[in-house]
Amino acid sequence: MSKDTSKIIYTITDEAPALATQSLLPIIKAYTASSGIDVETRDISLAGRVIANFPKYLSEEQRIGDALAELGDLAKTPEANIIKLPNISASIPQLQATIKELQAQGYNLPDYPEEPQNEAEESIKLTYAKVLGSAVNPVLREGNSDRRAPGSVKQYAKNNPHSMGAWSKDSKSHVANMSEGDFYGSEKSMTVDGATDMRIEFVDATGNVSVLKERVALEDKEVIDASVMSKKSVVEFFEQEIEKAKEEDVLFSLHMKATMMKVSDPIIFGHCVKVYYKTVFEKHAVVFDQLGVDANNGIGDVYAKIGRLPSEKQAEIEADLQAVYETRPPMAMVDSDRGITNLHVPSDIIIDASMPAALRASGQMWGPDGKQKDTKFTIPDRNYAGVFQAVVDYCRENGAFNPTTMGTVPNVGLMAKKAEEYGSHDKTFTAQSDGIIRSVNAATGEVLLSHDVCEGDIFRMCQTKDAPIQDWVKLAVTRSRLSNTPAIFWLDENRAHDAEIIKKVNQYLPEHDTTGLDLSILAPTEACKKTLVRCGNGEDTISVTGNVLRDYNTDLFPILELGTSAKMLSIVPLMNGGGLFETGAGGSAPKHVQQFEKENHLRWDSLGEFLALAASLEHLANFANNPKAQVLADTLDAATAKFLQENKSPSRKVNELDNRGSHFYLSMYWAEALASQDKDAELAQAFGPVAQALTKQEEKIVAELNDAQGVSMDIGGYYFPEQEAAAKAMRPSETLNTILATLL
Ligand SMILES: NC(=O)C1=CN([C@@H]2O[C@H](COP(=O)(O)OP(=O)(O)OC[C@H]3O[C@@H](n4cnc5c(N)ncnc54)[C@H](OP(=O)(O)O)[C@@H]3O)[C@@H](O)[C@H]2O)C=CC1
Numbered sequence: 051m052s053k054d055t056s057k058i059i060y061t062i063t064d065e066a067p068a069l070a071t072q073s074l075l076p077i078i079k080a081y082t083a084s085s086g087i088d089v090e091t092r093d094i095s096l097a098g099r100v101i102a103n104f105p106k107y108l109s110e111e112q113r114i115g116d117a118l119a120e121l122g123d124l125a126k127t128p129e130a131n132i133i134k135l136p137n138i139s140a141s142i143p144q145l146q147a148t149i150k151e152l153q154a155q156g157y158n159l160p161d162y163p164e165e166p167q168n169e170a171e172e173s174i175k176l177t178y179a180k181v182l183g184s185a186v187n188p189v190l191r192e193g194n195s196d197r198r199a200p201g202s203v204k205q206y207a208k209n210n211p212h213s214m215g216a217w218s219k220d221s222k223s224h225v226a227n228m229s230e231g232d233f234y235g236s237e238k239s240m241t242v243d244g245a246t247d248m249r250i251e252f253v254d255a256t257g258n259v260s261v262l263k264e265r266v267a268l269e270d271k272e273v274i275d276a277s278v279m280s281k282k283s284v285v286e287f288f289e290q291e292i293e294k295a296k297e298e299d300v301l302f303s304l305h306m307k308a309t310m311m312k313v314s315d316p317i318i319f320g321h322c323v324k325v326y327y328k329t330v331f332e333k334h335a336v337v338f339d340q341l342g343v344d345a346n347n348g349i350g351d352v353y354a355k356i357g358r359l360p361s362e363k364q365a366e367i368e369a370d371l372q373a374v375y376e377t378r379p380p381m382a383m384v385d386s387d388r389g390i391t392n393l394h395v396p397s398d399i400i401i402d403a404s405m406p407a408a409l410r411a412s413g414q415m416w417g418p419d420g421k422q423k424d425t426k427f428t429i430p431d432r433n434y435a436g437v438f439q440a441v442v443d444y445c446r447e448n449g450a451f452n453p454t455t456m457g458t459v460p461n462v463g464l465m466a467k468k469a470e471e472y473g474s475h476d477k478t479f480t481a482q483s484d485g486i487i488r489s490v491n492a493a494t495g496e497v498l499l500s501h502d503v504c505e506g507d508i509f510r511m512c513q514t515k516d517a518p519i520q521d522w523v524k525l526a527v528t529r530s531r532l533s534n535t536p537a538i539f540w541l542d543e544n545r546a547h548d549a550e551i552i553k554k555v556n557q558y559l560p561e562h563d564t565t566g567l568d569l570s571i572l573a574p575t576e577a578c579k580k581t582l583v584r585c586g587n588g589e590d591t592i593s594v595t596g597n598v599l600r601d602y603n604t605d606l607f608p609i610l611e612l613g614t615s616a617k618m619l620s621i622v623p624l625m626n627g628g629g630l631f632e633t634g635a636g637g638s639a640p641k642h643v644q645q646f647e648k649e650n651h652l653r654w655d656s657l658g659e660f661l662a663l664a665a666s667l668e669h670l671a672n673f674a675n676n677p678k679a680q681v682l683a684d685t686l687d688a689a690t691a692k693f694l695q696e697n698k699s700p701s702r703k704v705n706e707l708d709n710r711g712s713h714f715y716l717s718m719y720w721a722e723a724l725a726s727q728d729k730d731a732e733l734a735q736a737f738g739p740v741a742q743a744l745t746k747q748e749e750k751i752v753a754e755l756n757d758a759q760g761v762s763m764d765i766g767g768y769y770f771p772e773q774e775a776a777a778k779a780m781r782p783s784e785t786l787n788t789i790l791a792t793l794l
């Protein structure tokens with residue numbers, strides 16, 4: 051057994067998961083040390099990525115290597131075994147806050163140049179662009195996605211159901227989407243015949259041709275598609291829906307994915323901001339221009355920038371903003387206590403988390419008065435909006451789902467090689483004037499795809515490689531077989547891209563033994579309706595989806611079924627044989643950090659980490675032929691099951707068991723399972739005394755962990771906390787620390 055092959059990389063990320071790591075990782079290291087397993091860390095946090103990208107500005111001691119690039123390379127090798135925690139996918143305001151914090155800590159980083167004035171600033175902006183938005187996941191995800199709630203987790207939810215807001219048959223909540231001029235309506239798609247290079251060019255109204263992208267390498271048999279969102283149509287759509295929301299007496303809310311769709315979605319978000327606050331943007335156009343206000347960053351950008359104006363002018367603009375609320379429909383709020391609306395910051399209204407949260411809460415959101423109210427969920431593009439409307443319709447008719455009886459909906463998602471929309475950023479452009487955007491075969495000059503565009507339209511091109519599609523079809527068959535569960539491919543024959551994928555599904559399915567399996571293809575809305583009915587009847591259904599619905603469904607169903615997507619097993623079997631084990635399916639829970647800072651209670655549930663670690667150890671056992679790793683995996687699974695049975699998940703309330711206490715219980719159950727197994731005598735012997743000590747000191751340890759709470763916490767930073775202070779804060783039980791130290 052070579053050391054190199056028994057290596058697990060544990061990622062350091064941001065916010066709540068990074069705090070949880072300070073407590074959990076020492077336990078993991080202690081428990082795996084005697085089994086020849088190296089657990090190494092790599093910092094892929096937002097702050098870490100910023101630092102790694104600007105070595106020239108920093109001192110020798112401040113510099114760190116580009117861990118993300120390193121892990122991206124590792125993910126393409128068979129030995130990859132990476133545990134990936136959720137990380138911040140930064141919006142511009144978040145990036146700016148990170149830079150500010152690092153500067154205050156003595157990092158001489160350049161400011162983010164919103165409007166670069168020269169080449170040097172252009173280059174700084176380009177470097178910062180590398181860390182913006184969803185910059186981590188696409189680099190590591192060299193495989194497709196397998197996300198599900200393991201049996202023990204589903205059972206736990208049935209035994210301990212989370213609250214579900216009741217639905218009224220009179221609910222006025224609904225999804226609003228465009229009926230023309232969107233990506234769905236304009237999509238064109240084709241399958242490439244023979245590898246070649248392509249370029250994307252713009253032809254203006256007078257026939258002048260300019261190149262938007264010099265070279266896109268196309269593989270044989272890959273699917274390419276392009277589509278356009280019309281600026282005129284989307285602006286009109288927002289105008290109408292905002293008006294209608296007022297007539298319908300519902301909150302107005304917008305749901306986008308400005309982080310993963312980092313080029314197109316902030317622009318659409320910006321249009322909405324400019325329409326809702328139209329009077330202010332019109333009246334103060336000149337001042338906003340001088341201040342460099344960017345609506346794509348949200349109305350929060352106005353508030354941030356008017357601070358530079360004389361107080362009188364500032365007050366005038368603030369009053370004008372306030373007056374907007376008198377005439378416009380009430381806005382859905384991210385945080386009504388702090389007056390943060392859904393149009394403040396684009397990263398606050400991430401569709402995958404925000405829609406299910408509302409669907410769980412009676413189909414309502416919170417208004418400016420802090421009260422729940424029926425809502426217009428605005429999801430402009432038609433590609434996926436119907437899925438959420440299907441849930442609204444189902445719940446209005448049948449009432450809220452019952453977590454004690456509902457079925458489960460695992461997902462098999464097409465994700466590898468930056469599949470579909472989530473890989474489109476470098477091929478997304480805003481039309482500078484009216485004309486044509488076309489994709490041309492560089493070798494032959496043949497026009498592959500062509501779209502008429504008007505000034506301001508968003509053009510977007512996507513690629514989906516053939517090998518990932520084959521792998522995805524195989525994964526769907528495998529999961530359906532292993533779990534004996536029907537699987538539905540959510541594909542719409544009337545959508546250009548999906549029609550190409552359907553051809554491939556029909557081509558590749560016969561290559562597998564599908565006898566006795568229930569596999570079907572349905573358009574997303576229909577697939578969702580059928581899945582919901584089955585779910586309501588307690589039946590399970592695998593959703594086999596493209597990349598976007600992978601993202602949406604793996605928050606939607608877990609949030610309804612388990613209360614949070616943090617409890618999901620999320621595996622990415624890498625195409626070259628390695629394993630990427632993501633923890634949960636959700637994000638970095640900024641609200642949890644706010645509570646931690648206020649009262650030293652961290653309600654983050656690390657169940658996703660426990661599940662990922664067990665899967666990672668199991669993978670290691672096979673890859674490195676390390677039987678001890680298998681024992682660790684099996685005993686960790688047993689410990690996790692007991693953890694759930696005994697209900698040791700973190701509470702939401704201060705001075706009760708939190709994230710740290712939950713880690714203690716996991717370590718106690720894990721030590722007990724290791725001590726009592728008979729597959730590896732060394733491990734049994736090593737963990738006997740630990741299990742005993744932990745059991746004996748249970749009361750004392752829990753008291754030490756809970757009594758530490760109830761005070762405010764300062765760990766020297768939000769995006770880049772002081773490591774020592776964070777470690778100290780997250781490990782307040784000397785008794786536990788001393789017992790763990792005996793293993794090292
Ligand atoms: N894989 C990844 O790297 C992902 C990263 N993100 C990033 O995370 C950030 C926040 O995204 P957001 O959309 O707010 O979604 P989050 O998933 O972070 O948060 C939504 C809510 O889910 C609940 N929740 C999430 N994780 C846990 C957990 N482990 N234990 C208990 N509850 C949990 C919390 O609810 P409550 O407050 O009720 O406790 C939380 O407020 C963004 O920067 C986003 O880009 C988002 C998704 C995936």
Ligand SMILES: O=C(O)CCC(=O)C(=O)O
Binds near residue numbers: 185
């Ligand atoms: O990469 C991101 O920004 C978020 C990822 C995500 O939401 C998911 O994969 O479910």
Ligand SMILES: [Mg+2]
Binds near residue numbers: 402601602604605635
């Ligand atoms: Mg998601």
